[in-house]
Amino acid sequence: MSHRQQQIDRFCSHLGYQFSNRQLIEKALTHRSASNHHNERLEFLGDAVLGMVIAKALFAKFPKVDEGQLSRMRSNLVKGKTLAVIAKEIELGDFIYLGEGELKSGGFRRASILADAFEAVIGAVYLDSGFDEANQLILKLYHKRLTELDPSEVTKDPKTRLQELLQSRRFSLPEYELLSVTGEAHEQTFEVVCVISEKSIKTVGTGSSRRNAEQLAAEKAFYELQKALAS
Amino acid sequence: MSHRQQQIDRFCSHLGYQFSNRQLIEKALTHRSASNHHNERLEFLGDAVLGMVIAKALFAKFPKVDEGQLSRMRSNLVKGKTLAVIAKEIELGDFIYLGEGELKSGGFRRASILADAFEAVIGAVYLDSGFDEANQLILKLYHKRLTELDPSEVTKDPKTRLQELLQSRRFSLPEYELLSVTGEAHEQTFEVVCVISEKSIKTVGTGSSRRNAEQLAAEKAFYELQKALAS
Incomplete structure (x- = not known):
């Protein structure tokens, strides 16, 4: 062998x-x-x-x-x-x-x-x-x-994680605002901004539903917030 | 019922x-x-x-x-x-x-x-x-x-597709150049630039191998070339 x-x-x-x-x-x-x-x-x-x-x-x-x-x-x-x-x-x-x-x-x-x-x-x-x-x-x-x-621990969705991080630092909750809806009725794209006023963070997410767009914007905001808190 | x-x-x-x-x-x-x-x-x-x-x-x-x-x-x-x-x-x-x-x-x-x-x-x-x-x-x-x-038709890899598009227009072939290799030996990131001189197109791809980085750069260059040819 x-x-x-x-x-x-x-x-x-x-x-x-x-x-x-x-x-x-x-x-x-x-x-x-x-x-x-x-x-x-x-x-x-x-x-x-x-x-x-x-x-x-x-x-x-x-x-x-x-x-x-x-x-x-x-x-x-x-x-x-x-x-x-x-x-x-x-x-x-x-x-x-x-x-x-x-x-x-x-x-x-x-x-x-x-x-x-x-x-x-x-x-x-x-x-x-x-x-x-x-x-x-x-x-x-x-x-x-x-x-x-x-x-419940490993895999919270981005909006939940963002909210919990903000609460742990006693910041106010993020605001989500619909910026635009484009495309034909059956094929729309949603654009949402997530605003964390205390830290002047504004992030934009796009997706095929408002919910997806919000989650994406929250994910980016979470990342920005972590950077801001670390610096 | x-x-x-x-x-x-x-x-x-x-x-x-x-x-x-x-x-x-x-x-x-x-x-x-x-x-x-x-x-x-x-x-x-x-x-x-x-x-x-x-x-x-x-x-x-x-x-x-x-x-x-x-x-x-x-x-x-x-x-x-x-x-x-x-x-x-x-x-x-x-x-x-x-x-x-x-x-x-x-x-x-x-x-x-x-x-x-x-x-x-x-x-x-x-x-x-x-x-x-x-x-x-x-x-x-x-x-x-x-x-x-x-x-063979549907799914050529990006480098092949780019080469064929260039040849069909009688342009010279793209050049790939390794820009950088970063990270430790067992976890490197390769950065490659793809240059199409006749159209002043330069696109950069990164990947865990030189081959992947080239394919990514080629994919971006293909897209840029299509835009340039359409305009």
Whole structure:
């Protein structure tokens, strides 16, 4: 058995999954800098499987939580930074096959390479044995994160977060004002300004509904307010 | 049988799917303007199911196409505009339950409301009978679009599209120059400028790889070039 094959076996036992088709996991661990048989197509597939599994899990776990909060929780759980952390937990970096240039520049530590390879591994498991196995593996790897999720804390919507930050500093509440509605009746764009008078902050958000526009304006205002409070 | 129930039956025969749990389809067709029991959570779920089904279908249909093209094809197939068109094909707008304000302003024609309700219907089918049925329904509704997809035509990457547009006008090819690399070795950001000298166009793209930065710069340059050629 070659060194590479031994490595792959070690990774599979870290992962807790044995492949029927070894070519799949070999490809999943191969970065484009190392070979033409690289992991990017598997990454595309794995991304979709992961997104679906996490959406399904959140939907079932939080029956009272609204769509905006579910979306934000999902974004947090599947963003590159989170994937790179999980990749490190299963020591994925030690097993990625990189080209020389990437090796020298420490590519095995780069968050984007780790995150992409993690998605590719998910894609490989899905192709190797179907949705149920991939689902089970993802839920195992995310177990702690899903168990500890608190939607009320982690993922307040921007307007709520802004309001709470203002209240904690005893500022008055923000004002939202509709600036314009453009477009035809069935395809309108709303433009809203959010004003925090004490700090002379004015931010504008646009969206396909007044609500979306307000949330976007609030998000920008939150960011501006944080900067103003820090300086 | 109430008028609403008759309507729902008519929609289900348009859709070609009969629900075991009628509450699911009733909720999927209810906009937030009409009731607290609205379709937004189902939309969240349906979005994930749809993304997965389309990714899987593209992955299988185009074994030689790279990840970037697969992603662009998927974006095209699941973007709001496409979903709204499919929603119109199954006459979804006639069956959405809207509040009075939305009714008056023609909400049943608004693309975002149609697209969201379409995703909610997918989510409802998934909950009603599982992934395989949802998969089958989506593939049926997308049949023509998937059959007619030509990755070489629809979804060239930005650098290729820019090059072809320039060649068709007998301009010289764009030049890409690396402006900066910042960040630590394993977390670098690349900044690239794309120059089209004949049109004095200079656009900058940033990304986690030089390749991504170039594609982004090319995309902006393509847009600028189109504007310049149109004026």
